[in-house]
Amino acid sequence: MxxxxxxxxxxxxxxxxxxxxxxxxxxxxxxxxxxxxNIQTQASRIERAFKPGRLxxxxxxxxxxxxxxxxxxxxxxxxxxxxxxxxxxxxAFTEDxxxxxxxxxxxxxxxxxxxxxxLIGSIGVVSAGxxxxxxxxxxxIERRVHTAxxxxxxxDPFLPEKPEDVARLKAAQEGxxxxxxxxxxxxxxERIEPEDPELFTGAFWTGQRAVDLGLADALGDLRSVxxxxxxxxxxxxxxxxxxxxxxxxxxxxxMENLGSQxxxxxxxxxxxxxxxxxxxxxxxx
Numbered sequence: 001m002x003x004x005x006x007x008x009x010x011x012x013x014x015x016x017x018x019x020x021x022x023x024x025x026x027x028x029x030x031x032x033x034x035x036x037x038n039i040q041t042q043a044s045r046i047e048r049a050f051k052p053g054r055l056x057x058x059x060x061x062x063x064x065x066x067x068x069x070x071x072x073x074x075x076x077x078x079x080x081x082x083x084x085x086x087x088x089x090x091x092a093f094t095e096d097x098x099x100x101x102x103x104x105x106x107x108x109x110x111x112x113x114x115x116x117x118x119l120i121g122s123i124g125v126v127s128a129g130x131x132x133x134x135x136x137x138x139x140x141i142e143r144r145v146h147t148a149x150x151x152x153x154x155x156d157p158f159l160p161e162k163p164e165d166v167a168r169l170k171a172a173q174e175g176x177x178x179x180x181x182x183x184x185x186x187x188x189x190e191r192i193e194p195e196d197p198e199l200f201t202g203a204f205w206t207g208q209r210a211v212d213l214g215l216a217d218a219l220g221d222l223r224s225v226x227x228x229x230x231x232x233x234x235x236x237x238x239x240x241x242x243x244x245x246x247x248x249x250x251x252x253x254x255m256e257n258l259g260s261q262x263x264x265x266x267x268x269x270x271x272x273x274x275x276x277x278x279x280x281x282x283x284x285x
Contacts, residue, residue, distance in 0.1 A: 013233040014056035016226055017049040020238075021060055021075070025067030025101040037064060037105075039074040041241070046075070049239045050082040056230050058083065059222055060092040060109055066100025066122065069176050073183070076108035083110075091229075093222045094118040099204050100126075103215070104180065107187040113220035120210035123180055124202025125173040132158050188214055 026036040049058050060079070066072070083090045092098070092109035099122035106112050106120075114120055136143060136158060143158045154165045177200070185194045192199060192214035199213060210216040226234050 012054060013235045014230045015052050015054050015235050015237055016057045016059050016230065017052060017055065017237045017239050018059045018061060018222070019045060019049045020063075021102075021105050022063045022095075025064060025071045025075075025105075027068055027071055036067075037075065038068070038071040039078065042075050043078060045239050045241060046078050046082065050086050050088060052237065055086070055088055056234070057089045057091055057226075059226065059236070060090060060105065061095065061222065062092055062098040062102055062106045063095035064099075064102030064105060065097050066102050066104075069101060069104070069125065069180065072101035072104040073179075076105055076183075079108040083108075091225065093220070093225070094120060094207075094216070097204075100124065104183065106216075107184055111218075112216040113218055113222075113225055114207035114210055114216040115221070116207045116219055118207045118210070119204050120207065120215055121199070121204040121213075122202055123184055123200050125177045125180065126202070130157050131161060133160050184215075191217070 021037055021042070023037050025038065027038050027040075058079075079090060082088075089111075090109040092106040092112045094102075094106060094112070094114045095118065097119040098106045098112075098114075099119055103121060103123065133143070143156075145156060145159065151165075151168070155161070155169065181200050184199070185192070196213070199215070205213065205215070207216065207219055211218060222236075226236065
């Protein structure tokens with residue numbers, strides 16, 4: 001006689017919501033790799049991640065080379081605010097890279113787990129651009145800039161670079177870097193050596209070295225760690241992005257072809273794509 005397996009009506013399994021943070025961090029939009037991460041695109045997803053009943057934890061899957069310090073801070077702040085309000089632990093799991101702003105996001109978690117080949121760290125601030133003044137001079141193009149305020153055209157890429165402009169930029173970068181360092185020290189606590197000069201040079205490390213430095217807690221993947229913490233019946237729920245009704249009805253192609261603004265923005269989009277590609281390329285990706 002065949003033995004039937006009856007349904008289990010006991011204790012319901014714990015739920016862990018999974019929030020993927022994949023792509024460069026920017027106030028604008030992007031379609032390169034994972035797209036852009038910012039508080040506008042992520043706020044709803046973060047809120048939904050903390051809503052389910054029987055919520056045991058929220059898992060962040062981070063794969064980002066960084067980007068905007070402001071957007072990194074806003075996303076991390078929203079995650080921490082809800083984690084404290086709901087009294088729910090947060091665990092971060094890094095994939096290819098969690099560097100610069102990507103590491104900022106990972107630090108929103110109570111514990112950080114990395115792969116041996118993950119690239120972690122890059123706790124620094126970078127500003128990159130181009131200088132076109134010689135190019136336009138070669139073609140006889142005259143740059144005309146009129147301002148009210150002597151610093152209004154600071155670091156104009158079509159004008160020669162001025163030492164005082166660079167000094168002003170460096171001062172701003174130092175302030176942002178100090179904020180980044182304070183955040184890492186606060187979040188990682190005694191797990192790092194707070195005065196270790198190596199940590200804050202902008203360098204990055206592979207997974208095991210990051211664990212040794214205290215920037216991560218252990219090697220591990222999402223499935224294995226969650227099963228170890230919450231049991232084999234733990235249920236994971238992916239928090240997906242919601243598509244707008246208009247985009248769903250018209251489709252991506254039609255939306256992108258609407259209006260003459262698309263052609264006008266092609267140069268801007270091309271430069272943005274190059275910058276994003278460069279952000280990933282710094283880590284060999």
